[in-house]
Amino acid sequence: MAEADGFDIERMIEPVLAAGARTLVHRAAGVVADTKADASPVTVADREAEAILLAALAAQCPDIPVVAEEEAAAGRVPDVGGRWFFLVDPLDGTKEYVGGGTDFTVNVALIDGEAPVAGIVYAPARGQLWCGTVGRGAWATEVVDGAVGARAPLKVRDCAGAPVAVASKSHCTPATEAWLAASGCGARVSVGSSLKFALIAAGEADVYPRAGPTMEWDTAAGDAILRAAGGRTLCLDGQPLTYRKARYFNPGFVASGGHACLPLRPFVDDGK
CATH class of the missing domain: 3.40.190.80 (D-Maltodextrin-Binding Protein; domain 2)
Structure with missing residues (x-):
């Protein structure tokens, strides 16, 4: 993977953790959901987590456009005519989040042309973080009280027998x-x-x-x-x-x- 100008996936870990922490603050206080035009739910946590991620990406890569879910829902979609752009979903699994479950995530991805080449997924209620860069590998770790633990490399398994x-x-x-x-x-x-x-x-x-x-x-x-x-x-x-x-x-x-x-x-x- 060629380098996107100024992007360092390691520098995005802290903002992703901060965004996840924000979702937990709102969940502890009680979640109130609004309904978007497409009938999907949205919460204050979605918007505040997205603001944290957008600020971090703007500071690190001011010239790379960001397409983010809540910004797009509000009609604010940048031109992505260049080689690189980011895709951000600040709270994937809002229905699960509103319902009190743990299967919701914070997501940031870098797109090169038409392919995703780097990504971070964080499940704050589970304390799990996954990162990957195409050509360099992927890893996962646990997050306890905001501290990132030891990294374990990720590799898909060979499928033997009936697939799961x-x-x-x-x-x-x-x-x-x-x-x-x-x-x-x-x-x-x-x-x-x-x-x-x-x-x-x-x-x-x-x-x-x-x-x-x-x-x-x-x-x-x-x-x-x-x-x-x-x-x-x-x-x-x-x-x-x-x-x-x-x-x-x-x-x-x-x-x-x-x-x-x-x-x-x-x-x-x-x-x-």
Whole structure:
């Protein structure tokens, strides 16, 4: 990976942890959710966490544009005509967050052309952090009282026997269920947010099929970490999932680790 001008993933860890800490402060005080135009929930924590991340990226890389979920929802989307841009989802899994669960994450990704090349995913309620840079590898660690622990390298596992699937808690559609059945998947882990990519990158699962639509900021950071750990994310036509698409909208995809026993058959994107 060529260097993005001024970007250092290590310098983004502290702001990501700060953003995550902010989400926990609001959760402890009691979460009140508003509804956006697309009927999805949004909280003060989403907006304040995003502000922390935007300030850090502006200080580190003032010339690289940032497409962030809440800014985009407000109609503030920068031009991304250059080589690099960032995708930010300050609180992926807001429904889980509002419901008192732990499957929500803070996400920052760097895009080079149409590919995610560096990503950070932090699950503040779980105290887990994942980082990856394509060509340099990926790692995970625990975070206790704001302190980052020892780093463990991440690598996807070779798929032996029936693949273990990881599926969305709240968006598992009939098309996804049909794909899982046809592909011979055995055990299934249900988890929310970008944690699905992290589980595959860590070798704890083999495949994540998603028939329904997502946004690029939902997937970019986790996808970068998965690719850095040796995995891949394919569209329904078998081509790699790309970024910088119209409206930053993702079609269905299949993210996976080792591929020896995995029939990456296409499925019909039901748009639900």
